[in-house]
Amino acid sequence: MRKSFFLTTMLAGLFIGLCSAGALAPTAMAQEFPTKPVTLIIPVGAGGSHDLTARAVTSVASNYLGQPIIIQLKPGGGGAIGSEIVAKSAPDGYTLLFGGMGWSTTYPAVEGRSKGPDDLMAVCRINYSPTIIAARPNLPFKTFKEMLAYAKANPDKLIYGNTGPWGQADLPWKMIGKQTGIKTKNVPYDGGGPALLAVLGGHADMTGGLVTALLPHFKSGKLRALAVLDYKREEKLPDVPTAKEEGVDVVNLMWRSVLAPKGTPRPVIDKLALAFKKMTEDKSVVSMIKQFGDEIQYLGPDEFGKLWREEFEMQKELGKALKK
Amino acid sequence: MGLFENLANGFVVALSASNLFYCALGAILGTAIGVLPGLGPPATIALLLPVTFRMEPVSAVIMLAGIFYGAMYGGSTTSILLNIPGEAASVVTCLDGYKMARNGRAGAALGISAIGSFIAGTLGVLGVSLMAPTLASFALKFGPPEYCCLVFLGLMMAIYLSEESVLKGLMMGALGLLLGTVGLDPVDGIPRFTFGVNRLMDGVDFVVMAMGLFGIAEILCNLEAPENREVFKTSLKGLLPTLEDWRQCWASVLRGSVLGFFIGVLPGGGAIISSFASYALEKRLSKHPERFGKGAIEGVAAPEAANNAASTSSFIPLLTLGIPGNASIAMIFVALMIHGIRPGPLLLQEHPDLFWGVIASMYIGNALLLALNLPLINFWVRMLKVPYQYLAVIVVVVCVIGAYSVNNSAWDIGMMVFFGILGYLLRKFAFPASPFILAMILGPMLEKTLQQSLIASGGDFMTFLNRPISASLLLAAGLLMLTPLAKSLWKKQKG
Numbered sequence: 001m002r003k004s005f006f007l008t009t010m011l012a013g014l015f016i017g018l019c020s021a022g023a024l025a026p027t028a029m030a031q032e033f034p035t036k037p038v039t040l041i042i043p044v045g046a047g048g049s050h051d052l053t054a055r056a057v058t059s060v061a062s063n064y065l066g067q068p069i070i071i072q073l074k075p076g077g078g079g080a081i082g083s084e085i086v087a088k089s090a091p092d093g094y095t096l097l098f099g100g101m102g103w104s105t106t107y108p109a110v111e112g113r114s115k116g117p118d119d120l121m122a123v124c125r126i127n128y129s130p131t132i133i134a135a136r137p138n139l140p141f142k143t144f145k146e147m148l149a150y151a152k153a154n155p156d157k158l159i160y161g162n163t164g165p166w167g168q169a170d171l172p173w174k175m176i177g178k179q180t181g182i183k184t185k186n187v188p189y190d191g192g193g194p195a196l197l198a199v200l201g202g203h204a205d206m207t208g209g210l211v212t213a214l215l216p217h218f219k220s221g222k223l224r225a226l227a228v229l230d231y232k233r234e235e236k237l238p239d240v241p242t243a244k245e246e247g248v249d250v251v252n253l254m255w256r257s258v259l260a261p262k263g264t265p266r267p268v269i270d271k272l273a274l275a276f277k278k279m280t281e282d283k284s285v286v287s288m289i290k291q292f293g294d295e296i297q298y299l300g301p302d303e304f305g306k307l308w309r310e311e312f313e314m315q316k317e318l319g320k321a322l323k324k
Numbered sequence: 325m326g327l328f329e330n331l332a333n334g335f336v337v338a339l340s341a342s343n344l345f346y347c348a349l350g351a352i353l354g355t356a357i358g359v360l361p362g363l364g365p366p367a368t369i370a371l372l373l374p375v376t377f378r379m380e381p382v383s384a385v386i387m388l389a390g391i392f393y394g395a396m397y398g399g400s401t402t403s404i405l406l407n408i409p410g411e412a413a414s415v416v417t418c419l420d421g422y423k424m425a426r427n428g429r430a431g432a433a434l435g436i437s438a439i440g441s442f443i444a445g446t447l448g449v450l451g452v453s454l455m456a457p458t459l460a461s462f463a464l465k466f467g468p469p470e471y472c473c474l475v476f477l478g479l480m481m482a483i484y485l486s487e488e489s490v491l492k493g494l495m496m497g498a499l500g501l502l503l504g505t506v507g508l509d510p511v512d513g514i515p516r517f518t519f520g521v522n523r524l525m526d527g528v529d530f531v532v533m534a535m536g537l538f539g540i541a542e543i544l545c546n547l548e549a550p551e552n553r554e555v556f557k558t559s560l561k562g563l564l565p566t567l568e569d570w571r572q573c574w575a576s577v578l579r580g581s582v583l584g585f586f587i588g589v590l591p592g593g594g595a596i597i598s599s600f601a602s603y604a605l606e607k608r609l610s611k612h613p614e615r616f617g618k619g620a621i622e623g624v625a626a627p628e629a630a631n632n633a634a635s636t637s638s639f640i641p642l643l644t645l646g647i648p649g650n651a652s653i654a655m656i657f658v659a660l661m662i663h664g665i666r667p668g669p670l671l672l673q674e675h676p677d678l679f680w681g682v683i684a685s686m687y688i689g690n691a692l693l694l695a696l697n698l699p700l701i702n703f704w705v706r707m708l709k710v711p712y713q714y715l716a717v718i719v720v721v722v723c724v725i726g727a728y729s730v731n732n733s734a735w736d737i738g739m740m741v742f743f744g745i746l747g748y749l750l751r752k753f754a755f756p757a758s759p760f761i762l763a764m765i766l767g768p769m770l771e772k773t774l775q776q777s778l779i780a781s782g783g784d785f786m787t788f789l790n791r792p793i794s795a796s797l798l799l800a801a802g803l804l805m806l807t808p809l810a811k812s813l814w815k816k817q818k819g
Contacts, residue, residue, distance in 0.1 A: 046370030047655045052662070055374055076731055077525035078508070084522065111513070113522070159780050165513030187468075187779045188511050190772065193647045193654065197591060200645065203467030203780070212661060216646055216668035288377065291662050 033093055033268050034067040040258070042098045043082025045075045049129070049210075049292065053256050054098045056288040057126055057279050064282075065275040069096075079103025080114035087115040091261040093268035096123065099259040101311075106166050109312050110319030117312050120259040122305035124273045126280060127289065127297040128255035130230035131168050132237070134214055135206040136199055137224045144227040144246045147206075151182035158184040161195040161204030169195065169208030171315070172229050172252035174322060179248055199223065210254065211236055212293035229253075235295075257304060273301050331453055334680030338688055343383050347685045350387035351692050354394020355700075361402055361410045361535050361726040365395040366651035373659055381663035382678050386685040388659055389639070392652045393445060393686070396595075396635045397693050400437040400628055404430060405704055406719055408539035412530055412765055413595040413631035415758055416603045418538055420616065420623030427619045431705050435564045436573060436621055437628040438697040444581035444629035445690035448636030451585050452643075453683050457672075459589045459637070460644035466590055468776035469787050473797035474590070475770045478597045480801045481604035482762035489754075490808070496750075496760040503528060503760075504767025511775055523735045530765055532736045535723045536743025537750075537757045543716050544748040564701075565621070573625040576606050580629030588634025591641050591649030595634040596765060600758075602630035636686065642667050643679060 040058060042051055054071055061069040074082035079102060086097035097104075097120060108116030133144065141147045151158050162170035165188055173186060187204060189195035192213050198204040200222055211234055217223040218237070225240040229252040233242060243250050258276055260269060279285055280296045289296055299307070337343060357368045369388050376384035399410040404421035417437065424433040451459075466474075479501075483493040506517045507527030518524040565573075580602040587598035606626045607616045616623050638649045646668030648654035660667050665675060672679050708715075727740040750757055781787035788794050 046367055047373055047658055051370070052373070052658065073732055076733070077522040080522045080525065081733075113515075156782065165508070165511065185779050185782070187776050188772070189776070190510075193649075194591065197464070197641070197645070197647045198467065200647075201464035201467060212666075213646075216666040216670060220669045222669060288662075291377075291664055293661060 031267070033271055034065060036094065037067050038065065038069045038094050038096060038272075039072055040069050040096045040098055041072050041074050041082045041086050043074055043076070043079035043103055044100070046073055049212075049294075050098055050100055050256055052292055053126060053289065053294070056292070057276070057285055059288075060279050060282045060285055061275070064278040065272070077114070078107065080107060083115040083120070086259070087119040087261055089261055091263035091265075093260060093264050093272055095261065096272070097259040099255075099257040101254050102167065104257070104259060105308065105312050106171060106315055109315035110166060117305070117309050119262050121262055121264055121269065122301050122308055123258040123260050123269055124276045124301060125255050125257040125297065125299040125304040125307075126276070127294050128253040129210040129212070129294060130228055130234065131172050131208045131252040131254065132211055132214055132228050132234065132240070133172075133206065133208050133226045133243070134199070134218070134223045135226055136202065137221060139205055142224065144241065144243060144248070147226055148180055148182055148246075148248070151184055152180075155183040156185060158206060159204045160184045160186050161189050161198045161207040162186055163192045163195045163207070163209070164188055164190065168192070168210065168252065168254050171318075172208060172250050175250045175252075175318060176243070176248055178318065178321065179250060208252075215293075257308075269301050327453065330676065330680045331684060333677065334682075334684030335687075337382060337677050337681030338386065338684035342380075343386050343681070343685060344688070346379075346383045346387040347390050347689050348692055350390020351394040351689050351696060354391040354396075355398040355693065355696060357391070358395035358398020358410055359401045361408050361531065361539070361723060363726065363729045364411055364531065364652075365392050366655055367729070368395075369652055369655035369659075373655065373662070376659050377662060381660065381665055382681045384659050384663065385656060385678065385682050386689075388656045389682060389686065390689050392656070393632065393635050393689060394693060395652075396632050397438065397441050397697055399631075400441075400624075401434065401704060402539075404433045404437065404624070405708060406539060407542040408719070408723065409534045410531075412534075413599045413627075413634070415534060415538075415596075415761055416600045416627040417624055419603070419758060420618070420620050422542075423617065423619035424621065424624065425708070429619065429621075430708060431701055432565045432569055432621065433624050434701045434704060435698070436569060436625045438694060438701070439565070440573075440577045440580070440625045440629040441632040442690055442694040443577050444584060444633040445636055445693075446687065447578075447581045448585050448588075448633040449683060449686045449690065451633075452636060452640060452686075453680075456640050456644050459586075459640050462586075463589045463591065463641055464645070465793060467791075468773045468780060469791050469794040470797065471590070472770065472773035472777050473788060473794040473801070474587075474597065475766050475773060477797050477801040477804070478601060479763060479766050479770065480804045481601050482759050482766065484604050484607070484804065492755050493759045496755055496757070497763040500760040500763025501767040501770075504764045505771070507768075510768070510772040511779075523733070527768065528739065528764065529730055529736060530761070531730055532727050532739045533743050533764065534761060535727060536740040536745075537747035537761060539719065539723050540740060540744025541747025541751055541757070543719060544744060545751055546712065546716065564698075569621050573622045576602075576622040576626040577629045579605060579609075580626035581633040584630030584633030585637045587630075588637035589640050589649075591638070591647060594638055594649065595631045596762075598630040598634040599627040600762060602626040639682075639686075643671060643682075645669065646671070 040054060042054055044050055058069040074085055083097060083103050086095055089095040103114045104116060107114040141150045160173055189198055192209050195207045199207050215236060218225050225237055227243040227246055228234045228240055229243050229250055231251060277298055280298045357363055369391055399414040400417045402408040402410050403414040403417040404425050407418050407422040409415045409418055421433045483497045506524055508525055509516055515525055583602045584598040588594040603623060603626060606622045607613045638653055641647045641649045642653050642657055648657040657667060724737055727736045730736050747757055777787055
């Protein structure tokens, strides 16, 4: 009863909205899209890699979209608040979400909070950073395989410092544990910096991080890279194998993407995706992203949507298995 | 190359016209945002990051660092004038600073905090240039058990802050610990006490809580007694601390600086713990501890010196290990990365002009801040002459904007009002608010580090006693708890 009332009000609102917009049919709207600035909501705090990437890419938006993209920060709940705002807003392409694996896949898949592929649609992926497994250099193993053998022989001896529950380090480590059966102490730290500090200080043995933060420590010999959790090797670490090469099928890509509310018309999605593709090919954007230590790995709505859905279903299974 | 040669080269970099300009710009911006509650240094630095994309890396860091330590100078201003701590490290300054202002000594309080900050900042920079690498290895020695014991010691000190009743202090501390458990649990990420409200997932925001508990509550209390306005009749003559003030607090400034410098090296919460640790230390050492909380100048000088020294030494983990110790430093880290410079063990060899240039700029920035803040005191004190009915409205408006700016959400305004009313009630029943708020900040740290220690040790509590640093911290906490007991027993026996 109440729900139908809600729906009726929404429909009425939509109707009034359409009338005041000149009663345009949806396809006509899509052709003219965008007629006003587009808002991109970033659901996490300022200055992080998502914020920087989004700002760099959208800095040239008006050249390719015909309208500027305005960035709004709506941090809170690890990204859940901004995600919910976008999922609830009108599916007209004017309100978009800057998606990340944590709030767009893991939280909805494992914990049923925030919004995932059931409530949002893919526009495109901008790029990603794989998790890299790193260890102190003075441990009795040098490679990922040796580490697994050591952990099997010494259960609950290795201390793995993760960067927070279900984060870039914790989730893949749980997947590795599930696949290989190794048992370690998985200690939560408050983000990448503290986890790294714990490993450097010898309070933890291993951690998982992104190449931008770990590279100087690999170079100085204070850390050893064991495996890259990607389908291919990392350009900056040509000698480090992927986990797949070492026989463990775990991939963890911390992606940055653009998402839209479910029900956004396909022509609008296509228009946005094309504009974002051109933005990511812009010279100034490419050079800025390079300075962050990343690269552009654009994927269109269909390819990325499929990848996202697969990742979501896989993590849902994992969540169920781990919570038993 | 010797130290002085390095430092001299650093000064050459820092004294170039453009870097001098960026240093001044950063210091002024920092003071401004320090004075305005809400938008803190991390958010400001994040907003300015895109501007630094096209700047020289040294200039970028000099400006951003200026914002960070400038805010430490500015943050005490609202604490002293209006009882609103702009950031966690200035909560303690409210205790005696605001009392001094009410006693007509706002100028002296602001003066001692500016000069104390300058002395501490300069000593801190000197410390950084002399022993950065040594201190970095000290910070590395701090694992979860050490942090856990440090936070525990800090909690003991926080309770010691309560002006009159230790029992009331303990009660408020316990309440603060409980409030600190709201949000996601640190091990499994399971929401606790959030009642399905997404806004509570991240816990209660400190800035919002502090503005309510201190600022709004203060206004509510003042509205109740409108005749009490004569407290703000500050004569413009007593703007600077007198010789007598100096005699009382020069040692406090030095002790605060040293304590702040060492605790500040530890990533996460260094500045906060150092500010009230130094307050507790002064109260303990003072011959007249009863003056504390009623406008003792040492109670302003020591924590202000401590938080400034701590903000300076918190650069050490970044510059030597490449690890940001707090949110503001993390932003500076990002600024460096954008320029393709990766702070870390190799920074000193790869980019010596950056390292020493930034350090030299901090010497200059501290001098600039002193020159900027002393003349401003006159202006701030005059502000108190604004009739209270107007001043109160302005303060409420600034607080509302500040609360909104934390997460761009109206929810936080509601939270601030809630804590304002709570703060008013607490005051009516003479419960101290500072142990409450400090326990709220320290609680999650205590829980996290306790969990980390016990997971790593396999549930063995001996991990806290087997390690020398954590064992001595625990011993200190134990002594702190037992001395009042011993004292009263001693008195009883005598009597």
